[in-house]
Amino acid sequence: MIKVLWVAHEGNYSGANIAMIEYIKKLKDEYISVVVLPHCGNMQGVLEGEGINYVIIPHYNWAKPMHWWQIIKWSKILIRSIVALRAFNMLITKKQIDLVFTNTILPYIGSVSALIKKKPHSWFIHEFGFEDFGFKIGWSRENLACRWMQKSSKLIVCNSYAVAAKFSKMMPSANLQVIYQPVTWKMESKLIKEQWDFLMFGQIVDSKGHMEVLEALKKTKEKGFAAPTLHIIGTSDDKQYYQKLKDFILENALGDKVSIYPGFYDKEKIIPAYKYLIVASKSEAFGRVIIEAQKAGKGVIVRNSGGAVELVDCSNGIKYDNAEHLERILSSPKNISFLGGKTIYDEDAEIIRLKKYLKSLVD
Numbered sequence: 001m002i003k004v005l006w007v008a009h010e011g012n013y014s015g016a017n018i019a020m021i022e023y024i025k026k027l028k029d030e031y032i033s034v035v036v037l038p039h040c041g042n043m044q045g046v047l048e049g050e051g052i053n054y055v056i057i058p059h060y061n062w063a064k065p066m067h068w069w070q071i072i073k074w075s076k077i078l079i080r081s082i083v084a085l086r087a088f089n090m091l092i093t094k095k096q097i098d099l100v101f102t103n104t105i106l107p108y109i110g111s112v113s114a115l116i117k118k119k120p121h122s123w124f125i126h127e128f129g130f131e132d133f134g135f136k137i138g139w140s141r142e143n144l145a146c147r148w149m150q151k152s153s154k155l156i157v158c159n160s161y162a163v164a165a166k167f168s169k170m171m172p173s174a175n176l177q178v179i180y181q182p183v184t185w186k187m188e189s190k191l192i193k194e195q196w197d198f199l200m201f202g203q204i205v206d207s208k209g210h211m212e213v214l215e216a217l218k219k220t221k222e223k224g225f226a227a228p229t230l231h232i233i234g235t236s237d238d239k240q241y242y243q244k245l246k247d248f249i250l251e252n253a254l255g256d257k258v259s260i261y262p263g264f265y266d267k268e269k270i271i272p273a274y275k276y277l278i279v280a281s282k283s284e285a286f287g288r289v290i291i292e293a294q295k296a297g298k299g300v301i302v303r304n305s306g307g308a309v310e311l312v313d314c315s316n317g318i319k320y321d322n323a324e325h326l327e328r329i330l331s332s333p334k335n336i337s338f339l340g341g342k343t344i345y346d347e348d349a350e351i352i353r354l355k356k357y358l359k360s361l362v363d
Contacts, residue, residue: 160307
């Protein structure tokens, strides 16, 4: 069995960490995994529940902008990184690790340790960075960071061709491959009654495009069409943005049709209660929720940008190009016609390809 060290970007349950767990479970017949978390969090309980070994090694990521004159901050980063690097090196030796995988572009210590210990390193990229989350790696020196990623990695796995297109320009010599993620869906959707029209599920942040959808609903109502129901559900850490959405709903008298439910909800109990999922993100790297909705038998409506559009065709969803196009869709939801319930890729085939790439690292 090949032993793998996965480096997580955070200690809490998040989309990228869910994807990491999915990969670990799919590879467990050939790979034994150990996860490094940078801090305590609810991810610990998830890993324990899955029977996945983990350790906590505090370490910084390189997403925060830094200026050369911030000597004290650079000193803290250097000291923390040296301490973390020593812990990583000891762990690789103790666990007899064969491969090191860094999950997301945020952590960097794993790649340094892998180079020192002469272990093949792979990066699993789940995001654009600036386009979807507003950060640039390498402490805002993105081009330099990408040079390091290219130098330190034998393989770089991207979760969509859109993400690969961005990073291939900055890492032209990298062994960069696209693998669509496995997505587990357990709930029997037929057990939950379909009650509402549209759902937007996920983080309630500006980049997810909620305002674009609300504007379209407003215009639909102004033109005399019966506004469909829309529920916005997900975690909300941006209080200002959350209040902006609430104010817009109130000011435009949409409260009878639109509701916001901030917090963490079980998507397998939520998604089946809706007819359609809307993903209006400006730059969605992949969109796990799209696959989950499709597996729940739902059609999806996605903004024609980023990697999300790669998951949709005429049989399982609609791609909209602009606000006017979205408005036409929302004004007549009864005329939406597609089958739903069909994913566009074969998960088993994707894992077979991934195993082939990983095998080349240890041969």
